[in-house]
Structures are given as C-alpha cells and as structure tokens.
Amino acid sequence: MTVAKTSVLVLDCAEPESLAHFYAELLGADIRPGDGFDMVEVVGGPGVHLAICRDHGYAPPSWPRPEDSQQAHLRILVAPEDLDEAEREAVSLGARPVSADAEEGPRDARLFSDPAGHTFTLAATGVKR
Structure with a gap:
C-alpha cells in the first residue's frame, strides 16, 4: 500500500513575507502562516x-x-x-x-x-521545454 503524499516547493529568501506577496498576486492565491516562525505559504487553486x-x-x-546552478525554478502555465498579459502582470x-x-x-x-532572484518560466499551455 502506498502512503498518500503531497508536496510543496519551498523557496528560500531573505524576506519571505514580501516574496509570498509577489507569488500570491502573480498566482491569484492566498497567503497563510507556514510551519514555523520563518515560513509563509502561498495557497491557491489546484496545483x-x-x-x-x-x-x-x-x-x-x-x-x-x-558559476552557480539554477537550483530550482517554477513553471507557471x-x-x-x-x-x-501574464508577462506584463x-x-x-x-x-x-x-x-x-x-x-x-x-x-x-x-x-x-x-x-528574490529565483527563476520562473511563464509558458503557454502545451509547450514542451
């Protein structure tokens, strides 16, 4: 039997509240306290x-x-x-x-x-890259 799991991408930064506001606005999501003093979550629709x-x-x-790796990036479809319009926003x-x-x-x-310097991609749905 497989144990049910969920995942969340965690981005590190110096100012989590301001970065959370950026992503909440960009993704039309809400901000809520995370697990621990230095953690904030951005939660919206599916995904x-x-x-x-x-x-x-x-x-x-x-x-x-x-000289440095990309570390991680988000792909927003x-x-x-x-x-x-998504780019302008x-x-x-x-x-x-x-x-x-x-x-x-x-x-x-x-x-x-x-x-905060993390990379993300805005991509048209159906694009394979």
Whole structure:
C-alpha cells in the first residue's frame, strides 16, 4: 500500500513575507502562516502551493551564469493567448526578465526572476521545454 503524499516547493529568501506577496498576486492565491516562525505559504487553486522560508544567509542564484546552478525554478502555465498579459502582470509585480538565449521574436516560454532572484518560466499551455 502506498502512503498518500503531497508536496510543496519551498523557496528560500531573505524576506519571505514580501516574496509570498509577489507569488500570491502573480498566482491569484492566498497567503497563510507556514510551519514555523520563518515560513509563509502561498495557497491557491489546484496545483498552487508554495512555501517561502527565511534564510538568514540567503544569496540568490546567479543562473544563467555558469558559476552557480539554477537550483530550482517554477513553471507557471497560462493559455497561449494570455501569455503577453501574464508577462506584463509579472513585470508589474517586480519580476525581471532573464535572457537565457539569443532567441528573437515571439516565444511561447519566457524566463524571469522573482524579486528574490529565483527563476520562473511563464509558458503557454502545451509547450514542451
């Protein structure tokens, strides 16, 4: 018999409350206290559950620079016709575009960093990358 399990992606950062607000706004989710003093959770509809944890010695990843690994990233799926609007929304909330390649023109997957430096991708549903 398999034990029922669930998972949550935990992002470390220096200021968990502000990063939780970023992701709550971006994902249309709610913020709630997490397990422990330095943990905040972002919970929304199906598939939306993040935890943000304070790391007092946090240093953001430098990906795509080769000296550090990417560590982890989120892939946020949106309808293809909503990709441009989702990008505008993310940037207005404090996301920064990250150029990992020299691809020109319209793209169906776009890479960003959140205010704490974690990378995430906005991708049109059905995109395999």
